[in-house]
Amino acid sequence: MSEPISALNHASYDGIAKVQECGLQGMITLRGDLSDKVLAKVVKDATGQKMPGQREALVDGESGVCWMSTDELLVLVPYAEVEAKLAAMTNALSGTHALAVNVSDARAVFSISGSNAREVLGKLAPVELSAEEFQPGQIRRSRLAQVAGAFWMDDAETFRVVCFRSAADYVFTLLKVAAQPGSEVGVY
Amino acid sequence: MLILNCPYCGVDAEESELSGGGEAHLKRFGPGSSDGEFHDYLFMRENPKGVHFERWRHSNGCGKWFHAARCTQTLEVFGTYSAQTTEPPKELKDAITAKRPGWTWREYE
Numbered sequence: 333m334s335e336p337i338s339a340l341n342h343a344s345y346d347g348i349a350k351v352q353e354c355g356l357q358g359m360i361t362l363r364g365d366l367s368d369k370v371l372a373k374v375v376k377d378a379t380g381q382k383m384p385g386q387r388e389a390l391v392d393g394e395s396g397v398c399w400m401s402t403d404e405l406l407v408l409v410p411y412a413e414v415e416a417k418l419a420a421m422t423n424a425l426s427g428t429h430a431l432a433v434n435v436s437d438a439r440a441v442f443s444i445s446g447s448n449a450r451e452v453l454g455k456l457a458p459v460e461l462s463a464e465e466f467q468p469g470q471i472r473r474s475r476l477a478q479v480a481g482a483f484w485m486d487d488a489e490t491f492r493v494v495c496f497r498s499a500a501d502y503v504f505t506l507l508k509v510a511a512q513p514g515s516e517v518g519v520y
Numbered sequence: 521m522l523i524l525n526c527p528y529c530g531v532d533a534e535e536s537e538l539s540g541g542g543e544a545h546l547k548r549f550g551p552g553s554s555d556g557e558f559h560d561y562l563f564m565r566e567n568p569k570g571v572h573f574e575r576w577r578h579s580n581g582c583g584k585w586f587h588a589a590r591c592t593q594t595l596e597v598f599g600t601y602s603a604q605t606t607e608p609p610k611e612l613k614d615a616i617t618a619k620r621p622g623w624t625w626r627e628y629e
Contacts, residue, residue: 386529386530387529387530387531400582401528401529401582401583401584402528402529402582402584404582458533458534458536458537472531473529473580473581473582474537474580474581475536475537475580480580
């Protein structure tokens with residue numbers, strides 16, 4: 333078998349913040365009625381997290397769950413466990429009007445860390461990123477310049493950014509330019 | 521810059537995160553309708569100076585369709601509401617009446 337590798341294979345860049353491609357991350361898109369107890373149990377079993385409320389991201393390391401819309405969740409699990417977790421999920425969801433799909437290889441994940449992380453992302457997304465408005469525990473789906481992207485914060489100085497794998501190179505280039513040395517704006 | 525509150529994810533989304541979807545509350549005339557009705561359904565659109573109802577999609581966001589009521593003259597946004605409805609909610613119509621007495625839009629007033 334060939335070895336699976338992520339879109340940019342851990343490429344990184346150091347500027348006013350450190351930008352790094354995080355490597356392989358297991359991701360399952362789960363759609364259904366979020367108030368359904370079966371869905372809540374499936375999420376709990378896969379990640380140990382409760383059902384997230386509106387725009388909540390309950391993420392701990394490589395596993396967690398993010399609220400994507402009123403009927404969609406992004407379930408994060410370690411890459412090696414995706415198939416097993418998905419099989420358990422599909423089994424538990426039989427008879428429920430819901431859909432779980434492995435989208436791990438359709439995505440790329442980046443981290444932006446450092447005290448200027450908010451600045452870097454703030455240049456690319458039309459989102460209020462001040463500390464009062466955006467905190468760890470929240471997720472925001474938006475755009476990064478011209479492509480769709482979602483992000484949440486692991487801690488006060490670290491963002492995790494998810495985009496489509498086909499746009500990984502574009503997003504990495506964007507983040508590199510936004511993180512160029514000397515490009516601090518000083519807004520946040 | 522237009523900023524609309526998405527009623528599904530609660531985000532105050534700016535225009536570049538949204539896609540316009542044209543006029544709201546169109547009634548479809550399909551098979552069985554007269555040529556005149558089908559023509560009007562297909563081509564005739566409101567073009568008001570003032571209160572207008574539109575469909576928008578939070579395309580770079582939660583991906584949901586919703587409705588918005590706004591003024592084409594001042595760009596004031598009166599409110600947004602769910603797509604799961606066939607007419608504007610009463611509270612919103614009352615709020616518009618308070619600001620624009622005597623407004624009409626198609627059969628609504």
